[in-house]
Amino acid sequence: MSDPLTTQDVTLYDENANPVDVVLDSGNKRRVCVDAQVSANLLGGKDLWQTETENGKGFSVLTGGITIASTDEVPICLIKNPVASGKIAEIYQFRVAISKGTAVVRGTIRIYRNPTITANGTALTINKLKISQSASSVMSAYKSPTISANGTQINNLSVTTENNILISEDLGRFIEANENMLVTFEPSTSGTNVSFFTNWIEV
Numbered sequence: 001m002s003d004p005l006t007t008q009d010v011t012l013y014d015e016n017a018n019p020v021d022v023v024l025d026s027g028n029k030r031r032v033c034v035d036a037q038v039s040a041n042l043l044g045g046k047d048l049w050q051t052e053t054e055n056g057k058g059f060s061v062l063t064g065g066i067t068i069a070s071t072d073e074v075p076i077c078l079i080k081n082p083v084a085s086g087k088i089a090e091i092y093q094f095r096v097a098i099s100k101g102t103a104v105v106r107g108t109i110r111i112y113r114n115p116t117i118t119a120n121g122t123a124l125t126i127n128k129l130k131i132s133q134s135a136s137s138v139m140s141a142y143k144s145p146t147i148s149a150n151g152t153q154i155n156n157l158s159v160t161t162e163n164n165i166l167i168s169e170d171l172g173r174f175i176e177a178n179e180n181m182l183v184t185f186e187p188s189t190s191g192t193n194v195s196f197f198t199n200w201i202e203v
Helices: 036-042 048-054
Strands: 007-013 019-025 058-062 066-068 074-081 089-099 106-113 116-119 122-124 140-143 146-149 152-160 165-175 179-187 192-202
Touching: 048 058, 048 165, 048 192, 066 179, 074 146, 074 192, 089 106, 089 152, 089 179, 106 192, 152 165, 165 179, 165 192, 179 192
Parallel strands: none
Antiparallel strands: 007 019, 058 192, 066 192, 074 140, 074 179, 089 165, 089 192, 106 152, 106 179, 116 146, 122 140
16 A cells, blocks of 8 residues: 555645646655745635735835936935844835836836945835734835945846836845845936835835
């Protein structure tokens, strides 16, 4: 008789609730890897993002439109996690939109860790994703900071008016205590308008 613990039939479900049959075979140590949404369906339909935001740990910030007068790389958003905050921000998404009337324009978004800050800029409101949640964000966010050195670049993204972007970090980009994140934009055409949005959980 075969060992029932060696081979076990398991049914997973895809994002459309269709069953996906796999066999977990511990005899030869094969592993089955599934994406976050499949795992969420297996565990009752909620992923970590949904669970933590329901628990009142989700936040977001939006710069609103910023017009870049030149074609230089310009700081547009600064997010700061203070010393001894006791929290880590785990980024879920970045969204960037650019425009210049009806023209097709392009640009590059860059993300940096720990810039050298001359002035914070204009304070932005950090919104609770669940209006009834009691906890406020420990982070602070600013628009158009003054920066003397950008810091360590950790990402760069090309964007056009024909292809505004939504980047999913899936809670895999972190801002730890005593760490700051800078977002810059370098347009191909002067007079380009840019808007930046991000959301995260604090754990």
